[in-house]
Amino acid sequence: MHPAVVSRILGLFLMLFSITLLVPIVVSVAYTEDTAEAFFLAFAITFSLGMLMWLPFSRINAELRTRDGFIITVLFWLALGLTGTLPLLLVDSLALSFSDALFESVSGITTTGGTVISGLDDLPRSILYYRQQLHFLGGIGIVVIAVAIMPMLGIGGMQLYRTEMVGPSKETKMTPRIAETAKALFLIYVMLNAACTLAYWAAGMTFFDALTHSFSTVATGGFANYDTSIGQFDNNLIYAICIIFMVLSSISFGLHYYTWIRGTVFHYWRNPEAKAFLLILLGCSVVVCGYLFFARVYGMEQSVVHGIFQLVSITTTTGFATANFSAWPSFLPFFLLVMSFFGGCVGSTTGGVKMGRMLIMYKQVMREIARLVHPSGVFSMKVRNWAVPTRVTDAVWAFFGVYLAVYYLIVLLLLAAGMDFVTAWSATAASLNNLGPGLGDVAAHFGDLNAFSKWVLVVAMILGRLEIFTVLVLFSPMFWRR
Amino acid sequence: MKITIVGAGQVGGTLAEHLAGEANDITVVDINGNRLQELQDRLDIRTVLGMGCHPDVLLRAGMEDADMIVAVTSSDEINMLACQVAYSLFRTPTKIARVRAQSYANPRFRDKLFTAEHIPVDVLITPEQVVTDYIRRLVEQPGSLQVLDFANGIMQLVAVRAYNGGPLVGKQLRSLKEHLPKVDTRVAAIFRHDRSIVPKGDTVIEAGDEVFFIAARDNIRTVLGELRQQELPYRRLIIAGGGNVGFRLAQALEHDYNVKIIEFTRARCEFLAEHLDRTTVLNGSATDQDLLREENIDKTDLFLALTNDDEVNIMASLLAKRLGCRKVLTLIQNPVYADLMQAGEIDIAVSPQQATASLLLTHVRKSGAVNVHSLRRGAAEALEIIVHGDAKSSKVVGRKIEDIVSPPGATLAALERNGKVVIAHRDTVIENGDHVIVFVVDKRRVKDIERLFQVGFSFF
Numbered sequence: 001m002h003p004a005v006v007s008r009i010l011g012l013f014l015m016l017f018s019i020t021l022l023v024p025i026v027v028s029v030a031y032t033e034d035t036a037e038a039f040f041l042a043f044a045i046t047f048s049l050g051m052l053m054w055l056p057f058s059r060i061n062a063e064l065r066t067r068d069g070f071i072i073t074v075l076f077w078l079a080l081g082l083t084g085t086l087p088l089l090l091v092d093s094l095a096l097s098f099s100d101a102l103f104e105s106v107s108g109i110t111t112t113g114g115t116v117i118s119g120l121d122d123l124p125r126s127i128l129y130y131r132q133q134l135h136f137l138g139g140i141g142i143v144v145i146a147v148a149i150m151p152m153l154g155i156g157g158m159q160l161y162r163t164e165m166v167g168p169s170k171e172t173k174m175t176p177r178i179a180e181t182a183k184a185l186f187l188i189y190v191m192l193n194a195a196c197t198l199a200y201w202a203a204g205m206t207f208f209d210a211l212t213h214s215f216s217t218v219a220t221g222g223f224a225n226y227d228t229s230i231g232q233f234d235n236n237l238i239y240a241i242c243i244i245f246m247v248l249s250s251i252s253f254g255l256h257y258y259t260w261i262r263g264t265v266f267h268y269w270r271n272p273e274a275k276a277f278l279l280i281l282l283g284c285s286v287v288v289c290g291y292l293f294f295a296r297v298y299g300m301e302q303s304v305v306h307g308i309f310q311l312v313s314i315t316t317t318t319g320f321a322t323a324n325f326s327a328w329p330s331f332l333p334f335f336l337l338v339m340s341f342f343g344g345c346v347g348s349t350t351g352g353v354k355m356g357r358m359l360i361m362y363k364q365v366m367r368e369i370a371r372l373v374h375p376s377g378v379f380s381m382k383v384r385n386w387a388v389p390t391r392v393t394d395a396v397w398a399f400f401g402v403y404l405a406v407y408y409l410i411v412l413l414l415l416a417a418g419m420d421f422v423t424a425w426s427a428t429a430a431s432l433n434n435l436g437p438g439l440g441d442v443a444a445h446f447g448d449l450n451a452f453s454k455w456v457l458v459v460a461m462i463l464g465r466l467e468i469f470t471v472l473v474l475f476s477p478m479f480w481r482r
Numbered sequence: 483m484k485i486t487i488v489g490a491g492q493v494g495g496t497l498a499e500h501l502a503g504e505a506n507d508i509t510v511v512d513i514n515g516n517r518l519q520e521l522q523d524r525l526d527i528r529t530v531l532g533m534g535c536h537p538d539v540l541l542r543a544g545m546e547d548a549d550m551i552v553a554v555t556s557s558d559e560i561n562m563l564a565c566q567v568a569y570s571l572f573r574t575p576t577k578i579a580r581v582r583a584q585s586y587a588n589p590r591f592r593d594k595l596f597t598a599e600h601i602p603v604d605v606l607i608t609p610e611q612v613v614t615d616y617i618r619r620l621v622e623q624p625g626s627l628q629v630l631d632f633a634n635g636i637m638q639l640v641a642v643r644a645y646n647g648g649p650l651v652g653k654q655l656r657s658l659k660e661h662l663p664k665v666d667t668r669v670a671a672i673f674r675h676d677r678s679i680v681p682k683g684d685t686v687i688e689a690g691d692e693v694f695f696i697a698a699r700d701n702i703r704t705v706l707g708e709l710r711q712q713e714l715p716y717r718r719l720i721i722a723g724g725g726n727v728g729f730r731l732a733q734a735l736e737h738d739y740n741v742k743i744i745e746f747t748r749a750r751c752e753f754l755a756e757h758l759d760r761t762t763v764l765n766g767s768a769t770d771q772d773l774l775r776e777e778n779i780d781k782t783d784l785f786l787a788l789t790n791d792d793e794v795n796i797m798a799s800l801l802a803k804r805l806g807c808r809k810v811l812t813l814i815q816n817p818v819y820a821d822l823m824q825a826g827e828i829d830i831a832v833s834p835q836q837a838t839a840s841l842l843l844t845h846v847r848k849s850g851a852v853n854v855h856s857l858r859r860g861a862a863e864a865l866e867i868i869v870h871g872d873a874k875s876s877k878v879v880g881r882k883i884e885d886i887v888s889p890p891g892a893t894l895a896a897l898e899r900n901g902k903v904v905i906a907h908r909d910t911v912i913e914n915g916d917h918v919i920v921f922v923v924d925k926r927r928v929k930d931i932e933r934l935f936q937v938g939f940s941f942f
Contacts, residue, residue: 370762376773378748378763380755387756 004057006068010075011054017080018046020133021087028126035126038090046083070473076141077462081106087130094127099451106458108134110465111142111349113222113319113436116447116454120227125208128225132212136193139219139349142465143185143253188256189349192218196245203237217245220349222319222436227444229321236305239322243312250277250316250344272384273345273356280355284339285311288332295329315339317351319436326443333439337426340433351434351464353403357396359383364393402468407432410460417453427453431460483507483846484548488534488564489555490517492815493580493609496835497552497842500856502527504928506846509543512555535563537571550576552842554607558583562601569602578605578845582726587611605845609838610726613813616837617727618734620811620830621784624713625706627692627830630855632866632919633898638699639670639864639919641857644691645710656683658708666905667697667705670895670921673858678891678923694857694864696895696919698903716783716809720744722768722798723789724754727813727834731788736760742777744768746789768798771805780806787812792819796828803827851932852917862923866898869916871937878918878935884908889930891923 021043028036084105088096096104100116107114108131120128193214200210209225216223226232230242248256251274258267268274289307292298298306306323313320314336326333343352360383367379381388407428414424419441426438427446441448446457463471473479483506487494490512498521502508508527511534512518518529532539534555545551551568553561558581565577581587586595587608596603619629619638628641644651649661655669669681673692679685687693687709697705706713717740721728724745732743732754742762745751755763766773768787779785785802787795792814799810811830814820820831836856843854843863853866873880877887883894883906897904898917904910912918920931 374762374764375776376764376766378745378751378755378765380752380763382756382759 002060002068004060006071006075007053008057008060009072010079011050011052011057013076014046014050014079014083015054016050017083017137018043018050020137021046021130023133024087024126024130027129028124031125033124033126035087035091035093035124038092039087039126039130041090042083042086045086049083067479070470070479073470074466074474077109077466080109080137080141081458081462084109084134087127091124091127093124097451099454100447103446103454103458104131105134106461107436108132108221108223109138109141110434110461111135111138111216111219111221111317111351112431112434112461112465113216114430114438114442114446114457115223116445116449118227118445118447120225129208129212131223132215132221132225135219135221135223136215138221138465139215139249140186140189142219142349143189143347144182184257184260185253188253188260189218192245192248192256196241199241199245200238203241204235205233205238213242214245217242217318217320218249218349220246220249220316220318220344220351220434222313222317224320231322239305239309242320243309246312246316246318246320247278247281250348250350252345252347254347255345270384273359276359277342277345277355280342281312281315284315284335288335291332292328297328310336311339314435315342316344317433317435319430321437324443326437326439333426337429337435337439340429340435343433351432353400356383357399360388360393360396361400363388364397399467399469402472403432406460406463406468410456413456414453417450417456419449419453427457428460431457432464434461434464483550484544485509485550485552485846486511486540486543486545486548486568488512488551488553488561489580490514490521490529491554491556492835493554493838494552495521496839497554498525498527500839500843501846503925509548511539511543533560535560535567537567540564540567540572545572545574548572548574550574550578550846552578554580554609558586562586562603565603566601569598576605576845577603578607578842579603580609581606582608582610607838607841609834610730612837612841613727613832613834614730614734617731617786617788617811617832620832621716621719621735621739621786623702623706624716624784624809625710626702628857629702630857630864632696632853632864632896633901633903633917636699636901637696637896637898637903637919638702639694639696639855639895639921640702640706641692641694642706642709644687644689644693646689648708648710650708651687651689651710653686654683655681655685655687661708662704665697665701665704666903667695667701668895668905668907670694670696670864670893671862671923678862680891680923681893694921696905696921714783718742718778718782719784719786720774720777720779720782720802720807722785722787722795722802723813724750724763725788725790728786728788729754729757731786732758732761744773744777768794769801771801774802774805782807783809785810789813790815792816796823799828861925862921863925863928864895865920865922865928865931867918867920867931867935869912869914869918869935872914875937876914876935878912879914881912882908883910883912886912886934888920888934889927891927892931893921893923895919895921 021039025036025039028039085101088094088101088104103116196214196217197210200213201207212225224230255268255271255274259265285308288311289303292303292307293300309322310325317340325336341352342358343354344350346354346356363381367381370379371377410428411424414427423440423442426440427442430436430438437443485501485506486509487498488511490510498508498510502525509530510521510527511530513533515531518531522529530539530543545568551565551574553564555561561579565579568574568577587606595601620626623629626640626642630639650658671694672679672681693709695705719739719741721732721743724743728743732741735741736758742764743754744764744766745754746767748765751763751765779802785807787799789795795812799812803810809829812828813834814831815834820833823831840854840856843856844851851865851867855864857864869879871879888894894906896906896919922928922931
């Protein structure tokens with residue numbers, strides 16, 4: 001542990017983050033709003049805080065160790081979540097309590113997308129932009145962290161990239177150096193945002209709406225500029241664009257990088273995780289659309305549009321809404337929330353357990369069955385032609401176990417705080433999976449919860465985003481032993 | 483012909499044995515003196531002790547005027563290097579190397595790699611692959627003892643044991659035509675009690691006869707049905723032994739058959755499980771009765787014993803048969819055992835050296851034979867020869883089969899003409915460019931056959 005180095009890096013992060021606060025000032029001036037002052041103040045505070053942490057240690061240049069990586073990652077999200085509250089607190093017209101501001105800020109930065117604010121339509125544009133920008137920054141953080149930190153945990157992260165890279169002519173790693181890989185992923189992320197913005201704009205959104213909604217689409221966040229979410233636009237073309245980009249953002253960015261350098265698309269189908277993800281989306285859309293139609297909730301067209309949109313939005317843990325799905329026959333809301341546990345692929349911006357791990361667990365179950373049938377049999381667990389090492393399957397099961405344990409712990413805490421079961425169950429799923437909307441009292445927004453519940457959910461969002469283990473590591477005595 | 487064989491292992495030894503009997507000058511190089519001594523005692527060959535890829539050793543082996551080098555040591559790299567040295571220093575015309583690693587044999591690399599300017603190897607042989615292909619053909623043609631491809635596989639020569647219940651058994655050969663008016667086939671040879679009978683129209687097929695017949699690939703099953711009751715295709719296979727042959731075979735068959743593979747060593751099992759998609763890999767002994775029962779040996783169509791231990795293969799096969807397996811196929815290296823077991827409890831005995839030696843013989847022969855298959859443990863041979871010349875220069879072109887004076891024991895069985903199968907009858911006329919399939923009951927007659935097909939000087 002090098003507190004000095006950690007402080008230096010964190011200070012650097014904060015200064016970088018503070019610079020992004022200048023963009024909302026531009027928005028504020030452009031739309032002649034009175035929020036520029038608050039944003040500038042927030043910028044100044046964050047920047048000086050960062051400077052304060054950076055300056056004393058700017059000359060120390062010690063080597064970072066794996067352990068420092070964990071601390072920096074956790075502190076990075078905490079610091080961003082905390083300083084992210086500043087603009088929300090400083091804008092007087094919002095009148096948010098600290099708990100509310102923290103919930104909003106963490107929800108943005110972890111790309112969860114649950115909000116405590118109602119009456120979004122009347123908010124200043126600069127605040128709306130700022131919320132979406134949190135999604136954008138959170139998305140970058142996730143993608144980069146997926147490359148730099150998750151492999152150290154060994155819980156079935158980047159190894160899955162490799163399954164696609166078969167044959168002599170393909171690289172086993174995207175690029176030889178991690179910094180290069182991170183850069184490549186960042187580039188992909190920005191390009192997806194640009195493409196999404198242009199598509200929305202062309203489909204009839206204003207440029208402001210197009211840009212901000214593309215931020216929350218590609219980061220699979222779910223903040224919208226309207227109380228009625230993306231349903232405000234009531235435009236099937238926009239829904240379709242949204243579905244496409246939500247799906248794209250839920251597929252491993254490594255695969256997109258491969259498309260970029262090789263110019264092929266067939267590898268998506270050859271990648272077992274992406275294939276499973278797409279197949280599950282396809283199969284479940286049939287269930288959802290069919291149920292909507294035969295339960296006579298909607299007519300044919302509406303069933304298909306809302307069914308597919310809601311399924312994709314929730315499975316990818318985005319959380320946009322075109323319809324109030326919590327009011328659908330109760331099979332569907334629960335089915336959809338369970339889907340959010342699956343999430344997207346490892347190495348994307350989605351939350352949840354992730355498809356790759358689900359796939360590994362499924363294969364493990366099939367192997368156990370095969371072992372019962374053939375007691376002398378030797379079975380290797382293969383995802384495509386990558387034999388999954390025991391180390392990885394162990395870690396995946398441990399992760400899944402801890403995920404469920406944390407899940408129920410949080411549900412219990414919320415129940416203790418006086419929430420009803422459906423609200424507690426769904427709010428936890430919505431936060432831990434970084435989804436956004438829940439059922440019951442939190443179907444539309446989280447504003448009516450008490451402060452304690454909000455804090456619990458803030459912890460859930462951060463745990464979910466950091467895949468629990470990153471945080472748990474910090475709580476183990478072994479970590480701190482010298 | 484002067485031939486240097488590098489490596490005196492199973493393949494090298496068998497090859498030396500085959501070739502030494504045909505008036506070739508054979509030199510065998512190996513690092514194992516005992517093995518060389520043993521070969522020298524048995525065969526009329528020269529032996530050189532030393533590393534087969536060292537230039538001085540090759541020089542001592544007389545590479546300066548050798549016509550061919552056959553490198554068949556257990557190391558791919560030594561084999562390739564021996565060919566390289568032979569080419570670079572001695573300009574040896576024909577270089578054959580045994581290469582096992584699938585990576586070298588991959589067509590993507592092979593064509594660019596094995597050229598005169600890079601790695602000068604003319605022929606790559608992979609004995610495991612040859613044996614695998616050999617067994618695969620047997621699995622695909624149930625009921626046959628041996629299946630040989632000719633003319634790129636459009637025509638096959640099949641050995642089969644005649645059983646009571648086959649419609650043709652106990653009848654004269656000429657009635658074959660009445661039984662199967664649409665199928666053209668020809669019986670090339672019949673072996674009864676290990677002695678050959680020249681097949682004529684009035685020859686009667688008896689139960690227990692080993693019959694060799696040739697037909698177009700698609701007709702093989704129909705003809706098989708005439709000689710024995712129609713066999714159902716195999717579906718469930720158990721392979722004992724996950725070595726190179728077992729692994730390759732499982733890989734080739736796992737998508738069309740239900741394959742289980744039994745392997746003794748745990749580590750190898752894990753390798754197999756990792757590299758095979760649908761095959762069930764079982765860790766245990768092939769002679770473990772409980773394991774075989776557990777895996778439904780009595781519902782298994784074919785048990786293939788492919789370990790590298792003859793005794794284990796034989797015992798496992800006998801056990802499998804006793805436990806109710808429909809058919810057993812056994813890999814037997816020792817020719818004495820092979821003779822002992824064939825036609826007994828074991829349905830099909832496969833000799834790995836036989837298959838490999840056949841392939842090498844193809845390249846050793848000078849007669850323009852594109853395919854040579856050694857049969858009945860080397861006693862008989864089937865050759866595919868391309869006919870050149872015209873009526874003046876050749877003894878065969880433009881003549882009817884019945885007019886050709888062929889040596890005793892040789893049968894001109896079929897032709898391939900412009901990609902079509904022509905079964906030879908008395909009035910078939912041979913043309914320039916035909917591929918003729920000749921069955922020779924006695925290998926000593928091969929020389930006469932070569933002479934028969936040679937082109938006279940006027941051709942040039």
